[in-house]
Amino acid sequence: MAESFSSSVAKHNFGREGFDMSFEPNWASPPGATIERLMATREIDAEELADGLGLERPDFSLLLSGNARITPTLASALADHLGSTPRFWLARDKTYLSDLARLSAAADTDANWAKAMPVASMRRFGWIDRSVKKDALKDELLSFFNCASLPDWNSRYSGGIGAVAFRRSFAFDVDEMATLVWLRAGERQGIELDLPKFDPKGFIDLLPRLRKLSAFKKPSIFLPRLVEACRTVGVAVTTARAPDGCRASGATWKLASGNPIIHLSFRHRAEDHFWFTFFHEAGHVVMHGDSHLDVEGGDASFLGSSKEENEANLFAQDYLLPREVRKALMDRPHPQAILRAAKLVGVSPGIIVGQLERAKALPPGRLSKMKHRYRWDDNPYMPELASP
Template sequence: MTEQDLSFTPEWVSPPGDTIIDAIEERDWTQSQLAERLGYTEKHVSLLINAKVPITEESAQKLSRVIGSTPEFWLRREAQYRAQLVQVEERERLQSWISWLDRLPVKDLMKQGAIAKRRLDSKNKPEIVKELLQLFGVASPDNWETCYEQKQVAFRRTRKEQSNVGAISAWLRLGEIEAEKADVPKYNKAKFEKAVQEIRKLTVLSQAKFMPQMQRLCNEAGVILAIVPVIPCAYTSGVARWLNSHRALIQLSLYGKQNDRFWFTFFHEAAHILLHDKKDIFLDDSGQGDRLESQQEDEANAWVREFLIPSEHDAELYTLRSREDVIGFAERLGIHAGILVGRLQFDQVIEHNSKLNTLKVGLNLESKEK
């Protein structure tokens, strides 16, 4: 029998024993006769044929002499079978995990291009599970729970709606992936404090101009700034967290954002980095909804209010009503006028539908420097 005769392109899980059976049937041998020729016991030959023991270099040499082909063929045949077996077992595992998909924002991740777009049908679900495991960088849904769901104890929420751990973990993971691309030095608090002061001056610039400078200043201080599209059910537009003891991450989304909310959220997250425990993950959202009280959130809010518009200016701030007055006051403070409008609305000094809203600037993920 030549190697060409025994060429094999598997389309199903077929053990090498099938090839051995074909060969001895051609010769009209029994397994007992094959055992005698190989110098093995009948039991060992039975185990070999039924893939209970693998073909080794020794048995490959013997099969080559007795049945034909080369030792390399028999070793390759064994390797093909084991690889097929692994694939079948993997498909079965993935199939058993498809209920995990119900806990994750699969369609949102497809829309963002984080995973390939597919129909959510029974045929595709195992492959979607595999892609999501690769996205999260975990071996199984159980490992995902260990890495993400059990981290809930570290979440510091600002809204009751922030309860969808699947959506939150997906958004956090997208930020982690961005952070993994960044090459930044170890965190330096003094440098970050200085960077935050410099970033305050950038609020008057367009997004295309301030964003690259803002990211550079953060990175130089050991803080990664990641802008990641929103996952709606996460109800989280900003997060401050420590990836390890010397690298911090501020993650923001620009969904529906105007510059007043964007700047407040950024400086709020910066306050968490500067003021609070490295073990906590601060989930923030400036949208509407039931707010959760927290000393840490109160501290961050107070820090931002004082940082952007020092309280010594409150008396004049609350008299502002005209567009010209707001612009002039903002210029003296060195911040964008939209930030003042947002503050006046938050403090209920002016209506949310005020004509001063035109001083705010919308932000988006597509903005580029021209």
């Protein structure tokens, strides 16, 4: 069992969980981060594992977040259900506490942490007080994350959306911090939604109807309908403008409630890109159920793979432009044929143009006038329709 556990750790490149004791990251990863990844690998859901460990759901949530300690009895139960040994799990918890203490004692940690934040964007978007002074900045930033202290922030964001953002290392990298801030903007919206239990089949059944929302030009019309439709089947859909340094188009992960969230940035401010990103992330929810972050230039997922990205791409393509319709357009993608195909499929013509550009059946820009485009104004969560 221990060998299998080690193989699993190596396979998924867990970073700090590899326990390279010569490396001291500027991060503290709770045992819950390892537990969640092994749950995903072994396809064990939260209720099943909580029952196996003899924990109520609130206590199990505290364990995952790093706010509950691993006792010898709990360590034995973890070894039985997830692998390795009780000694490993006790050492894992001890290392986490040691990392928290080390980070708290670092004199320059606060300054480095705040310096890495996209403060200018956060002020501009109204996510922190525009007039906050330097000596109060740390508390304002912690408030954005709903954390009481930097050790608390370390504890909460070493897993979940933190694991999605900090994909390369556990250092305070500026671009990754901007990405984490963008993800947190989605998390803040997601936890405010009244979400029922996730209904996977209901979500799949809903998807063909959602593409028809692209017929609406204005985000102020289609976005609330998209959010509410997905909410009814337990999926949170959120949007936020990307801060400076964040190149994300979309992301998926699970909220603390277990509900999936699809977070979108309206990157490139074009309808074809927005809707492709939504259905791409929906594909991850349907097929993979893990955390993914899609950025310009390739997959940046912490646990991402080119296979999963290709599957999500095909999923989006087939919903937006079904293969039989695509085949008929590939050789003769003229405007009238595109308009007929858009009416047949029930999507905006601009989406068809975008799909044909992706398939290299159309040179980029040739029919760009058929696309609706957006512009950001004062609202950091929803752009406006740009003038033609």
